[in-house]
Amino acid sequence: MNSLSVNDERLLGRLQRLGEIGRGADGRLVRLAASDAEKLGRDQFVAWLKETGIEVAVDRIGNIFGIWRPEGVADNAPLMLGSHIDTVIDAGIYDGCYGVLAGLEIIATLKESGLRPDCPIAVAAFTNEEGVRFAPDMMGSLVYAGGLDVDVALATTGIDGAILGNELRRIGYDGDMEPGFIQPHAYIELHIEQGPVLEREGIQIGAVENLQGISWQRVTVNGDANHAGTTPISMRRDAGHAAARVITFLRDRALSSNTPTVATVGCMTFEPNAINVIPSRAVFTVDLRDPDEDRLREEEAALEAFLAKVARDEDVLIEVERLARFEPVKFDRQIVELVEAAASRRGHTCRRMTSGAGHDAQMIARMAPSAMIFVPSIGGVSHNPKEKTHDTDLVAGANMLLDVVASLAKASKTAEV
Amino acid sequence: MNSLSVNDERLLGRLQRLGEIGRGADGRLVRLAASDAEKLGRDQFVAWLKETGIEVAVDRIGNIFGIWRPEGVADNAPLMLGSHIDTVIDAGIYDGCYGVLAGLEIIATLKESGLRPDCPIAVAAFTNEEGVRFAPDMMGSLVYAGGLDVDVALATTGIDGAILGNELRRIGYDGDMEPGFIQPHAYIELHIEQGPVLEREGIQIGAVENLQGISWQRVTVNGDANHAGTTPISMRRDAGHAAARVITFLRDRALSSNTPTVATVGCMTFEPNAINVIPSRAVFTVDLRDPDEDRLREEEAALEAFLAKVARDEDVLIEVERLARFEPVKFDRQIVELVEAAASRRGHTCRRMTSGAGHDAQMIARMAPSAMIFVPSIGGVSHNPKEKTHDTDLVAGANMLLDVVASLAKASKTAEV
Numbered sequence: 098m099n100s101l102s103v104n105d106e107r108l109l110g111r112l113q114r115l116g117e118i119g120r121g122a123d124g125r126l127v128r129l130a131a132s133d134a135e136k137l138g139r140d141q142f143v144a145w146l147k148e149t150g151i152e153v154a155v156d157r158i159g160n161i162f163g164i165w166r167p168e169g170v171a172d173n174a175p176l177m178l179g180s181h182i183d184t185v186i187d188a189g190i191y192d193g194c195y196g197v198l199a200g201l202e203i204i205a206t207l208k209e210s211g212l213r214p215d216c217p218i219a220v221a222a223f224t225n226e227e228g229v230r231f232a233p234d235m236m237g238s239l240v241y242a243g244g245l246d247v248d249v250a251l252a253t254t255g256i257d258g259a260i261l262g263n264e265l266r267r268i269g270y271d272g273d274m275e276p277g278f279i280q281p282h283a284y285i286e287l288h289i290e291q292g293p294v295l296e297r298e299g300i301q302i303g304a305v306e307n308l309q310g311i312s313w314q315r316v317t318v319n320g321d322a323n324h325a326g327t328t329p330i331s332m333r334r335d336a337g338h339a340a341a342r343v344i345t346f347l348r349d350r351a352l353s354s355n356t357p358t359v360a361t362v363g364c365m366t367f368e369p370n371a372i373n374v375i376p377s378r379a380v381f382t383v384d385l386r387d388p389d390e391d392r393l394r395e396e397e398a399a400l401e402a403f404l405a406k407v408a409r410d411e412d413v414l415i416e417v418e419r420l421a422r423f424e425p426v427k428f429d430r431q432i433v434e435l436v437e438a439a440a441s442r443r444g445h446t447c448r449r450m451t452s453g454a455g456h457d458a459q460m461i462a463r464m465a466p467s468a469m470i471f472v473p474s475i476g477g478v479s480h481n482p483k484e485k486t487h488d489t490d491l492v493a494g495a496n497m498l499l500d501v502v503a504s505l506a507k508a509s510k511t512a513e514v
Numbered sequence: 515m516n517s518l519s520v521n522d523e524r525l526l527g528r529l530q531r532l533g534e535i536g537r538g539a540d541g542r543l544v545r546l547a548a549s550d551a552e553k554l555g556r557d558q559f560v561a562w563l564k565e566t567g568i569e570v571a572v573d574r575i576g577n578i579f580g581i582w583r584p585e586g587v588a589d590n591a592p593l594m595l596g597s598h599i600d601t602v603i604d605a606g607i608y609d610g611c612y613g614v615l616a617g618l619e620i621i622a623t624l625k626e627s628g629l630r631p632d633c634p635i636a637v638a639a640f641t642n643e644e645g646v647r648f649a650p651d652m653m654g655s656l657v658y659a660g661g662l663d664v665d666v667a668l669a670t671t672g673i674d675g676a677i678l679g680n681e682l683r684r685i686g687y688d689g690d691m692e693p694g695f696i697q698p699h700a701y702i703e704l705h706i707e708q709g710p711v712l713e714r715e716g717i718q719i720g721a722v723e724n725l726q727g728i729s730w731q732r733v734t735v736n737g738d739a740n741h742a743g744t745t746p747i748s749m750r751r752d753a754g755h756a757a758a759r760v761i762t763f764l765r766d767r768a769l770s771s772n773t774p775t776v777a778t779v780g781c782m783t784f785e786p787n788a789i790n791v792i793p794s795r796a797v798f799t800v801d802l803r804d805p806d807e808d809r810l811r812e813e814e815a816a817l818e819a820f821l822a823k824v825a826r827d828e829d830v831l832i833e834v835e836r837l838a839r840f841e842p843v844k845f846d847r848q849i850v851e852l853v854e855a856a857a858s859r860r861g862h863t864c865r866r867m868t869s870g871a872g873h874d875a876q877m878i879a880r881m882a883p884s885a886m887i888f889v890p891s892i893g894g895v896s897h898n899p900k901e902k903t904h905d906t907d908l909v910a911g912a913n914m915l916l917d918v919v920a921s922l923a924k925a926s927k928t929a930e931v
Binding site for chain 1: 740755757758765776778782784791793803872896
């Protein structure tokens with residue numbers, strides 16, 4: 098079985114070609130969900146599906162499926178692979194597209210090899226994973242897994258005022274199939290890490306065993322805007338200082354806790370934002386992530402308690418608004434072990450890891466055993482034109498996916514009738 | 515001598531009337547330097563000078579002087595009082611105007627009383643103290659004291675693109691006198707505190723013995739923008755966290771130092787300022803003030819050392835830009851003691867204090883012994899329509915100024931010939 102490998106030239110060539118679709122005059126790659134640029138990417142993907150000789154289906158939320166039903170194979174629940182081909186603004190070429198095109202490559206490789214799986218294999222490109230144009234992100238897979246009503250999702254208004262349902266109709270991807278029409282028996286998503294861990298540790302393959310829970314909050318601190326020169330330190334109600342204390346608290350706590358918790362304050366604004374005026378207001382966001390739900394709740398409680406303490410200490414008013422909350426996802430242990438075994442057979446270094454970002458796999462995990470495979474991102478960079486993974490790592494990851502699919506779908510010469 | 519007091523009705527009435535000049539349709543008070551609105555304020559002030567029967571002079575930078583040369587008094591170096599009548603945007607009615615109108619009121623009161631000083635007394639309204647339209651602030655007094663060439667100042671371009679010299683000509687306040695044409699033997703400026711100390715401590719009069727040195731710096735921290743979910747805490751180069759550490763360092767240092775040092779971080783921006791991205795850049799300002807030059811230098815050195823430490827600890831690059839630097843000013847001890855003595859005679863509570871804000875007095879202190887008198891600001895509020903000082907405090911402050919002027923100018927019935 099290990100003698101079989103993907104056609105690396107085809108896979109890498111398609112990645113490059115898809116990455117050229119949706120570039121503006123300024124050279125930036127922008128394929129926002131259900132846009133004209135994304136339609137071109139979808140058309141290319143569908144053309145490759147047809148070239149591979151497999152069935153194409155589109156559901157009502159615009160998810161595209163390529164389904165290989167090998168002749169003589171029972172119509173069991175398919176094995177599903179996939180990811181997304183929409184992008185952020187000024188994107189790299191790997192995020193999402195790698196998982197979709199590798200999924201297609203696995204089908205093509207198996208189909209050409211004469212091996213026959215014991216079930217259909219499908220590759221999915223889920224709609225609006227990035228969530229840049231329409232909220233929430235991971236929308237197509239969320240709808241597919243039954244987590245969001247399809248009609249509610251289709252009525253979503255984008256940042257440009259467009260309605261998703263109208264846009265899908267306009268670009269010709271308002272399919273007939275009901276989301277969930279394929280109930281896979283397992284789902285595997287191959288993806289770039291989008292973080293620095295594999296590269297820093299010199300490891301080729303990440304066997305992703307879980308996905309962090311995410312807690313997003315917006316914190317507003319209200320103090321008093323007074324003159325920076327005339328107001329003694331002891332008489333200040335400095336919203337900026339209160340905000341700074343929260344940042345250092347979160348960092349100190351994360352560093353000392355010896356857990357995988359990450360805490361980030363990414364947004365910050367001061368008002369009135371004048372050099373000689375004590376900030377009357379500081380507004381900032383807190384992004385807390387942890388693969389363990391109990392621990393994530395503990396972190397939220399610790400933040401809440403600290404905010405109460407800061408409000409007392411600094412004589413400021415603090416308001417908290419919840420922006421988003423996702424529970425952690427545990428991936429399927431058996432698939433994770435298959436990834437590790439495949440890496441070992443191919444002589445690749447491998448480590449179990451947690452996905453720090455959200456992925457379609459977390460939605461499909463609601464309906465089927467799921468897991469992910471990561472390959473290294475150079476410098477941990479993603480959502481950026483500098484996003485890059487070495488070709489050797491891209492090919493290694495695709496061969497991992499091939500081996501795991503072959504195992505799960507019991508693809509074998511002996512199965513041929 | 516103490517039986518003499520200012521005409522409180524006239525003083526308070528004029529403060530209110532000047533405070534109505536320059537209000538827009540929205541009711542906001544805006545008399546930016548050398549604007550149409552400020553011309554109306556200047557015209558009113560000049561009308562009151564003429565009504566008082568004293569000489570009016572305007573210098574080349576637009577400073578207005580009312581000069582009382584009592585008959586038979588030698589043309590000694592005058593005693594000078596004053597402040598400014600330009601305002602910030604959406605101003606209160608007291609900042610500056612109080613010192614100018616109280617100065618005029620002292621002259622009017624003495625003139626009407628039949629007392630005769632042993633030298634001329636002048637009241638000055640200095641041009642562009644606020645510095646909102648034209649930089650630097652305190653421009654008129656700086657030019658007057660020889661700290662800035664008048665032609666350079668007149669060539670200044672305002673935030674609206676206007677040239678100060680043209681604007682002064684346009685509004686008719688491009689005077690003939692050379693700045694510095696009156697060399698006062700002393701200068702006293704009465705002003706609202708613009709801070710909370712007097713009100714909090716229940717004290718009526720501040721005898722201002724010095725003025726803080728000011729150090730303004732802009733700090734830019736450069737780290738790496740990485741994904742908030744996928745980048746472990748230990749692998750981050752978080753510019754926002756580095757900035758927060760500087761804020762808490764400055765606060766902790768100021769609180770533990772038992773000195774009057776104040777440190778303020780008033781401006782802060784994060785880039786890219788996204789909830790799920792570690793800040794790659796934080797730009798913030800540091801406003802350090804201390805009445806002692808050696809200590810101010812120590813504070814600057816401590817900040818510099820801490821920034822170097824943070825750069826190492828957090829693996830970030832830190833750049834510092836100096837925006838402004840003024841040395842502290844020591845006011846004249848004899849005048850400060852006269853203020854204290856006057857407060858004691860009138861039964862007012864009084865404390866020595868430091869001015870945390872900049873004032874024209876700091877410029878005139880370059881050419882003559884100077885000092886300031888402060889009255890309480892309710893809530894410490896200034897540069898704001900809520901700026902307010904109780905009438906009783908306004909009158910008490912004016913009577914302090916009257917008494918100190920009478921002492922310094924040896925105003926007496928016996929001096930009459």
